[in-house]
Each structure stands twice: as C-alpha cells, then as structure tokens.
Amino acid sequence: MSMLLCSLCHIWTIYLVTVYKGCRLYSSRPLDAYALDESEEWWVGHFEYLRERGYMMRPRYRPGWKPSYDPKDIDEGMFAEDGQIMFHSAIMDALRISDSLVVAMKRVSTGEDQIAALFSDDAHKSDSRNHCVRIIEALPVPGDDAEKILVMVWMREIMDPRFRTVGEAIQFLKEMVEGLQYMHQNNVAHRDCSKNNMAMEANAMYTRRYHPVCPKKRYDWSGRALHHSRTRCPPRYYFIDFGQSRMYDPSQPRGAEYALKSGGYTPPEGLADTPCDPFSTDVFFLGNLIRTSFLDGDDYMDEPGISGFEFLRPLVKDMVADDPLKRPTMDEVAPRFFDIIDKLPWWKLRARAVKKDEFLLARPFRAVYHVLWTASMMLLLKPAIPSPNLLH
CATH class of the missing domain: 1.10.510.10 (Transferase(Phosphotransferase) domain 1)
Structure with a gap:
C-alpha cells in the first residue's frame, strides 16, 4: 500500500510541475518517450524538402539531431526544449524562413483540403465574416500523390490565456x-x-x-x-x-x-x-x-x-x-x-x-x-x- 501511495504521489508531483511549466504530459509513453517515434521520423525525413520550400523545423526534427538530455530520463526530457514532442502525429510546427512566422503543417489525404481551400481563396478570405482557417499553401508530398501538407498560421487554444472581460x-x-x-x-x-x-x-x-x-x-x-x-x-x-x-x-x-x-x-x-x-x-x-x-x-x-x-x-x-x-x-x-x-x-x-x-x-x-x-x-x-x- 505504501509503495502504491508513493507511486501516486510521484505521478501527481510530475503532473503539477508540468502544469506549472505550461507543458503537456505524455504519461502513456514509456520512459524513452522523448526519443523520436515513427511519426516524428517521417517529418525528419522531409526536413530538407520543407527547408527548400521555406520552412525550418525545430532542432529536434533536423537530421542528425542528438538530444541535449538523457532520452531515458523523463524529467530531463520534460524540461528540455528539444524534448517537446508534437501532440498530434499529423501536425508539425515550423518557422517560415522569410519572416520567422510560426506555422502549422498538417498531413492530409489529397482532397481533404477542398473546403479549407475554398474559404482561403481570394473571393472568401477578404470577407470579415469568414472565420475558417486560412491555408497559406498546400505542398505536395514527394513520392506520395495520396497526401498533401497544408501550411497554416500556428494558433492557440481559445481559452489560453483566459478571458479577462x-x-x-x-x-x-x-x-x-x-x-x-x-x-x-x-x-x-x-x-x-x-x-x-x-x-x-x-x-x-x-x-x-x-x-x-x-x-x-x-x-x-x-x-x-x-x-x-x-x-x-x-x-x-x-x-x-x-x-x-x-x-x-x-x-x-x-x-x-x-x-x-x-x-x-x-x-x-x-x-x-x-x-x-x-x-x-x-x-x-x-x-x-x-x-x-x-x-x-x-x-x-x-x-x-x-x-x-x-x-x-x-x-x-x-x-x-x-x-x-x-x-x-x-x-x-x-x-x-x-x-x-x-x-x-x-x-x-x-x-x-x-x-x-x-x-x-x-x-x-x-x-x-x-x-x-x-x-x-x-x-x-x-x-x-x-x-x-x-x-x-
């Protein structure tokens, strides 16, 4: 029983520290959770292509990356910038090289972007009533006609920070x-x-x-x-x-x-x-x-x-x-x-x-x-x- 209580206290402590730091906790991942997984490797494999198209991913997703922490140490990975794992395997962040704008890149099936593209065209995007996310551009995936990468401005959750009035x-x-x-x-x-x-x-x-x-x-x-x-x-x-x-x-x-x-x-x-x-x-x-x-x-x-x-x-x-x-x-x-x-x-x-x-x-x-x-x-x-x- 005492061991169980100690384990629960340890988990709760990690949770509280994580919330305080404003980071997400991936408790379902193993202790080497902060090493690259399969979906992240996909983005690393497209690093050069995306850089040529004008987008630079964080150091974690660059070829030859070596972690600044022990990959098996959950505490070190949690508090290191290059230990921050994208929470959705189909979405990646990057900087637009031309102006350092933070963008979101999303892998979608070809054809899935039709509605977003519709509301991003010139006829719709200038209408102030249009509140559909704008597509900056749709990139083809080299060697894969079934997928595209949609590039959009990176956005936040609507309740963060809180409403003041x-x-x-x-x-x-x-x-x-x-x-x-x-x-x-x-x-x-x-x-x-x-x-x-x-x-x-x-x-x-x-x-x-x-x-x-x-x-x-x-x-x-x-x-x-x-x-x-x-x-x-x-x-x-x-x-x-x-x-x-x-x-x-x-x-x-x-x-x-x-x-x-x-x-x-x-x-x-x-x-x-x-x-x-x-x-x-x-x-x-x-x-x-x-x-x-x-x-x-x-x-x-x-x-x-x-x-x-x-x-x-x-x-x-x-x-x-x-x-x-x-x-x-x-x-x-x-x-x-x-x-x-x-x-x-x-x-x-x-x-x-x-x-x-x-x-x-x-x-x-x-x-x-x-x-x-x-x-x-x-x-x-x-x-x-x-x-x-x-x-x-």
Whole structure:
C-alpha cells in the first residue's frame, strides 16, 4: 500500500510541475518517450524538402539531431526544449524562413483540403465574416500523390490565456456565430464544430513568439511568454479541421446526415441514431459550446464555466433543443445574438469574466486590480468588445 501511495504521489508531483511549466504530459509513453517515434521520423525525413520550400523545423526534427538530455530520463526530457514532442502525429510546427512566422503543417489525404481551400481563396478570405482557417499553401508530398501538407498560421487554444472581460468573450462568440453562419450561407456544414475545432490566432498579443508545445514559454525556451490582454491586442478566432465537413449543392435538397460526437458530446439526434439536417447539428454544437464553456461548465473537460453570461441562456436553450426541427437556423441565431449584445451596457461588457470556481478570498484583490486595468484600457480608447484586424 505504501509503495502504491508513493507511486501516486510521484505521478501527481510530475503532473503539477508540468502544469506549472505550461507543458503537456505524455504519461502513456514509456520512459524513452522523448526519443523520436515513427511519426516524428517521417517529418525528419522531409526536413530538407520543407527547408527548400521555406520552412525550418525545430532542432529536434533536423537530421542528425542528438538530444541535449538523457532520452531515458523523463524529467530531463520534460524540461528540455528539444524534448517537446508534437501532440498530434499529423501536425508539425515550423518557422517560415522569410519572416520567422510560426506555422502549422498538417498531413492530409489529397482532397481533404477542398473546403479549407475554398474559404482561403481570394473571393472568401477578404470577407470579415469568414472565420475558417486560412491555408497559406498546400505542398505536395514527394513520392506520395495520396497526401498533401497544408501550411497554416500556428494558433492557440481559445481559452489560453483566459478571458479577462465579458466583452472579450463576446468577441469570440461573435466571430464563431458569424463564421458558422457564413459557412452555412455557402452551403457547407462543419459537422464537428465544438471547442476543440476552434482556434485563436494570437500573435499580436505576444511580445515574443511562444512555443507551440509549451505555449507558456518562449519559442527559444529563454523564459516565460509574456502577453497583452485580448482587449489591448485583439486576437482573431477560426474554425479548423474540416475533415468531417460537407459541401452541398444549393440546387438540390440537403441530405440528412448521422451526427458525430464532437468535443466529448453527442447531440440528441446522435444518441437516437437518427439522421437529420447537418446544419441543425452545427447549431447544437455551437449552442453547447456556450452552455458548457460559459453558462454551466464542462464536465467532460472539468471546466467550471464563467459567471456573467446568463443573458445568453434563452438563445442557447433554443439552440440545444432536443428536437432538431425546433432549433433556429444560423440566419436566425445571428440577428438574435447581435440584438442581445447591442443591448448590453458598457459596464457589463467591461465586467470581469470570473470563473465559477475562483478562490473566494482572491476576488476582492482581483476586482480592485480589474478596475485599475479597465481605467487604463479606457484611457487608451480600447473598445469593450475588441475589434481585431483581418488576417490575410
């Protein structure tokens, strides 16, 4: 029993240290977890090709790399820059050599990029309502006609760093409402539009580049990645991952689809195994995002929710109705959402976004600091709902 307790304490200690450092823990990997695996070797094998095309991967993924740590020492690998392992075998980060922009490179099957390419063309990318991730370029894979490498700007999780104000969160929701409405108006259903398939382009927020695997640290591992607030340097939000998306012929009736599980949640029509309009399922997932991330909390992700968003409850209730036929369309959701937002007073938008599990004794001190910070943002003429520039 004592040995078991010691083991559990050791695992918990490693977890706490990892969270503190802002890194991901790969507890399912063996002790030599920080040596290259098969998927990483694939990227190393394409290093020269990608460099010729203008992209430089981190030292770990360069031919002849030797670790700066003992590969069998999980503690050394965890805290070394070249021990940071990409968390998805099909995705790799790199610097664009021409301007040092951090990009994501994703291996996809040929044809899987069609929807992302559609919303990245000149006709769509300049439209401010379009919140589909932009493809910088699609690279052929040498000797493999079945795959491509999509190059995109590297993005962050939408909740990291946290929302400081109600207005900052409203900007995120505004862009997602606009974006999904825009997709539907162009006859495309995302079908997997939960939080895990939304991302934030936040380069303007950071004084120096952040590390793709440990985003709380600088890219060069020289210290903590410092950032401005979303109010001061607004980010921009995007839908990503169109592997399950469908495009429909507007001249034909839209076919029913079986709903997918997304972000840990299955819509009622999926539980009933009943096909329905995929646009209605998209509405459910977007409503469920608001419900779980802001109103009620997310049991699946162990997140408590954020106070101050009850004004969205009636709209969300309609969006997540059990009967898909009773849900509003995105063309109905959008004007209702904007009408609600337009009626919010400025002080509500600038109010602090408080997590529901926040330590009570810390609230008075954080409230005072928030008042001072809010005054500084108002002196700088920063709007309560941040207004980002369009990313081309």
